[in-house]
Amino acid sequence: MIKTSAWKSRVTNLCLEVITSALVILWIYTSISKIFDYDNFKTQLGLSPFLEGMNGFIAVALPAGELLLALALIIRRTRKLGLYLSFGLMFLFTGYIWIMLHFAYDLPCSCGGVLAEMSWDEHLWFNAGMTLLAAIAIFMIEHKQHAASSSAAQMRMA
Amino acid sequence: MNKRIIIRLVLIMVGAIAILGTLMAITTMPNEKDNGFVRKWAREEALEPVDTFHLAQDLSSIAGINDNSIFIAGASPKGVLILNKKTHAKEILQINLKVASDKLVPFYMKIDSPNIFLHLNNARVIIDGKFPNSPFRITELETGIFIKSLQLNDSTALIKVPDSSLTSQYLYLKNINTGQIEKITELKDKNEKFVELKYDGMLLFDSINHTIIYLEYFRNKIFALDTNLSLKYESQTIDTISSIDLNLVKQTKNDTTNKLTASTARILVNNFGTISKGQLYVLSELRADNQDIRDFNKHLNIDIYNVQNGAYVNSITVKKPDSFIPKSMYIDKNTLYIHFNKEIRIYNLPHTNR
Numbered sequence: 343m344i345k346t347s348a349w350k351s352r353v354t355n356l357c358l359e360v361i362t363s364a365l366v367i368l369w370i371y372t373s374i375s376k377i378f379d380y381d382n383f384k385t386q387l388g389l390s391p392f393l394e395g396m397n398g399f400i401a402v403a404l405p406a407g408e409l410l411l412a413l414a415l416i417i418r419r420t421r422k423l424g425l426y427l428s429f430g431l432m433f434l435f436t437g438y439i440w441i442m443l444h445f446a447y448d449l450p451c452s453c454g455g456v457l458a459e460m461s462w463d464e465h466l467w468f469n470a471g472m473t474l475l476a477a478i479a480i481f482m483i484e485h486k487q488h489a490a491s492s493s494a495a496q497m498r499m500a
Numbered sequence: 501m502n503k504r505i506i507i508r509l510v511l512i513m514v515g516a517i518a519i520l521g522t523l524m525a526i527t528t529m530p531n532e533k534d535n536g537f538v539r540k541w542a543r544e545e546a547l548e549p550v551d552t553f554h555l556a557q558d559l560s561s562i563a564g565i566n567d568n569s570i571f572i573a574g575a576s577p578k579g580v581l582i583l584n585k586k587t588h589a590k591e592i593l594q595i596n597l598k599v600a601s602d603k604l605v606p607f608y609m610k611i612d613s614p615n616i617f618l619h620l621n622n623a624r625v626i627i628d629g630k631f632p633n634s635p636f637r638i639t640e641l642e643t644g645i646f647i648k649s650l651q652l653n654d655s656t657a658l659i660k661v662p663d664s665s666l667t668s669q670y671l672y673l674k675n676i677n678t679g680q681i682e683k684i685t686e687l688k689d690k691n692e693k694f695v696e697l698k699y700d701g702m703l704l705f706d707s708i709n710h711t712i713i714y715l716e717y718f719r720n721k722i723f724a725l726d727t728n729l730s731l732k733y734e735s736q737t738i739d740t741i742s743s744i745d746l747n748l749v750k751q752t753k754n755d756t757t758n759k760l761t762a763s764t765a766r767i768l769v770n771n772f773g774t775i776s777k778g779q780l781y782v783l784s785e786l787r788a789d790n791q792d793i794r795d796f797n798k799h800l801n802i803d804i805y806n807v808q809n810g811a812y813v814n815s816i817t818v819k820k821p822d823s824f825i826p827k828s829m830y831i832d833k834n835t836l837y838i839h840f841n842k843e844i845r846i847y848n849l850p851h852t853n854r
Contacts, residue, residue, distance in 0.1 A: 391765040392523040429509065434516040441520055447530050447767055447785070477509060484505050 351489075354482050361479040362421065365428050366412045368472065373408035376401070391446050392438070407431075422483050429476035436469040530767045531787040531796060536740040539788040539801065539815040542850045546799055547818045547836070549845040553583050561828035562839050564611030570837065570844060571611040576604050577618050580611065583844070593631055599623050610651040617651040619659075626657050626676050639676045650703040650712070652727065656682070658703055658712060668694040671729050685729040687714065695723070698762075706775045706807040713780060713807065715773045718766055722780070722810050735810025738803055739786045741769045776831035779813065780805040783829055788815075800826060800838065818847055 376383045380401060387397035414424030442449060443462050460468060559581060560573040570583040580593040603623035610617045618627040622645050629636035648660040659672040673682040687695040701716035711732060714723040720737040772783040782803045787796040800820050804813040824840035836847040
């Protein structure tokens with residue numbers, strides 16, 4: 343029984359590390375791509391009917407925020423917060439792509455690096471997948487922390 | 501504990517949806533307000549497709565049609581899908597092009613079976629030949645990278661090129677048999693003002709009236725030129741978008757390539773155009789005041805003009821299949837072909853437009 347539980351815990355830890363690493367890589371990669379291709383990114387944002395006029399602010403704030411998010415995921419103390427924020431941002435991106443696909447009258451591409459090669463539909467599915475992974479990671483980290491605090495409490499009582 | 505996590509995630513999702521909802525609420529969408537024009541319908545009901553061809557992949561545009569086949573250019577000019585009109589059989593024509601992949605698109609392809617004409621904008625070449633087996637002839641252009649082009653007949657191609665400052669645009673007539681440039685002219689309106697590069701448009705040709713049509717994408721402008729590139733008349737589509745607030749920015753990539761791109765969202769006025777029997781068919785993206793917005797969103801609206809004088813004749817409408825995006829439009833012998841991303845739908849044109 344203990345063996346099974348330890349094995350389960352190891353698998354959960356491994357999955358959590360894999361998902362967190364994937365998110366860290368994603369945030370660092372996309373933010374750096376945006377920074378290196380800043381002019382193009384800002385222009386493409388300006389082409390979005392929903393972000394017109396805000397493109398200057400978003401072009402700076404978004405890559406900076408993505409880098410901070412990656413940092414939050416790397417630091418263990420802030421990892422849970424990083425996962426919640428990752429979930430929120432990925433959900434926001436997914437929703438944004440959905441409204442662009444359904445309502446926008448001009449479809450620019452404002453992503454960076456290889457992600458720019460994806461079609462809008464592919465992007466929607468990719469982002470939805472990453473949102474789901476972030477949600478799974480949140481459940482894992484919450485359960486892990488809960489289990490850790492429960493066992494710590496039990497030890498204190500003992 | 502799961503309940504607490506779910507509540508947090510739902511709250512985050514609600515927050516994100518609120519942000520997106522606010523963005524949508526503060527954005528003025530085209531066609532929300534009346535556009536100040538009305539359409540005259542050739543017939544009240546939408547045209548129904550008489551045949552449909554399903555497409556497995558996303559293709560570029562209809563390159564030609566003859567009695568037996570529909571030729572559709574692939575996403576790359578290296579492949580052409582040939583659809584048999586009667587049996588619906590599909591065949592792929594491979595074109596062996598020794599051109600760097602970054603120079604393959606954008607391109608223009610015209611198939612007047614068995615002749616094939618291929619214009620590669622970034623490679624600055626015109627390729628022509630007869631398929632399936634004849635060798636291709638390559639004509640290099642002395643111009644810079646071109647933006648739009650059109651094959652007028654077997655020997656002459658029309659090329660639209662930006663000037664070096666990327667502000668105005670020139671038209672070139674190139675004879676691919678002699679290699680000579682037959683004419684160069686600046687694209688100017690009736691007041692002799694340059695039609696700036698930001699007023700991009702499509703090139704169409706009416707072989708009956710020997711008229712070249714320059715139909716703008718983002719304004720209601722139609723310029724008709726003769727085959728000597730002299731302006732015959734300047735007219736307008738029925739909508740009222742006579743000016744646009746469209747800004748272009750020049751971007752330099754890797755310190756070598758200049759790219760001109762729009763810096764604000766563009767409202768498309770005229771999406772596609774095609775000419776048949778002296779009539780110009782324009783797929784418009786604007787709602788007329790005598791159309792309900794929900795009804796408009798479910799249909800494609802095609803306005804018809806007389807090429808001889810640019811006068812509006814009437815309009816037809818076809819049902820837009822859900823989640824389908826129109827990619828090109830073609831008319832051959834009273835039959836309208838609309839190429840969507842997933843299908844080609846065929847419609848018989850009403851008698852009044854024949």
